[in-house]
Amino acid sequence: MSFITNLFSPSDNPESLGAKFRNQRQKDFEDLFFLNFSKDDPIRVLDVGGAAYFWNTSRLLSLPNIEIILLNLDQEEIDHPKFRSVVGDATNMSEFSDNSFDLVFSNSVIEHLYTWENQQKMAKEIIRVGKKHFIQTPNRYFPVEAHYAIPFAQYAPKPLLHFFLTKTKLSRLQKWDAKDAQQYLDEIRLLDQEEMQRLFPNSKMYLEKFMGMIKSISAHNLS
The missing domain is CATH 3.40.50.150 (Vaccinia Virus protein VP39)
Incomplete structure (x- = not known):
């Protein structure tokens, strides 16, 4: 592990x-x-x-x-x-x-x-x-998108990626804080x-x- x-x-x-x-x-x-x-x-x-x-x-x-x-x-x-x-x-x-x-x-x-x-x-x-x-x-x-460690995340619609980041552990085996996730999606x-x-x-x-x-x-x- x-x-x-x-x-x-x-x-x-x-x-x-x-x-x-x-x-x-x-x-x-x-x-x-x-x-x-x-x-x-x-x-x-x-x-x-x-x-x-x-x-x-x-x-x-x-x-x-x-x-x-x-x-x-x-x-x-x-x-x-x-x-x-x-x-x-x-x-x-x-x-x-x-x-x-x-x-x-x-x-x-x-x-x-x-x-x-x-x-x-x-x-x-x-x-x-x-x-x-x-x-x-x-x-x-x-x-593999560098910030989220999710394959092809850069091509996903932002609302869908926000869901994956905050509701699942696909990104680095953990859930993101909703505010932090949105900040990254906005700035990158x-x-x-x-x-x-x-x-x-x-x-x-x-x-x-x-x-x-x-x-x-x-x-x-x-x-």
Whole structure:
């Protein structure tokens, strides 16, 4: 039973399948990072929609002159000297000047912005404030929808999906709170590879695959 639970647990469970994919993605990202930056350089990183725990095992924290700024709608609790939390809006980062960050990073955030217009705004701001970027999102066409762990949930009518989430345990072996379920249904707009390329036209696409299928897409301009 624990195997099944871990298989469908969200990625904040370190034993979950999602966490294992995320750890591999983070390793590949960091390999690219260290090709672009010297360990002794002062480095400013903006993590859009990030949390400090994501970086707990990161090699970046070993760098002597790194600062990681977490940008969220609400203040994050910070207990590490290399982190700083700021409250802001991913679609309007006017508090930051052009090229004010060496790297902008974001993991599974851009699909939570309700509309294509908001996703375009976030992408433009990332390109404006960051010299480099690495932006990840689940692939719309992967058979198992990433947020609910239900096959083909992205194609279901929202009222039907709300029923499955709140009245059954099809999603991660548990029932969702009705308010939380509706919030996710309202805010999530999944992206595909073509749309990510349109949002980040001069970027490369790092494609994370499972059984030959693209599970997630990361746009980056790391060499």
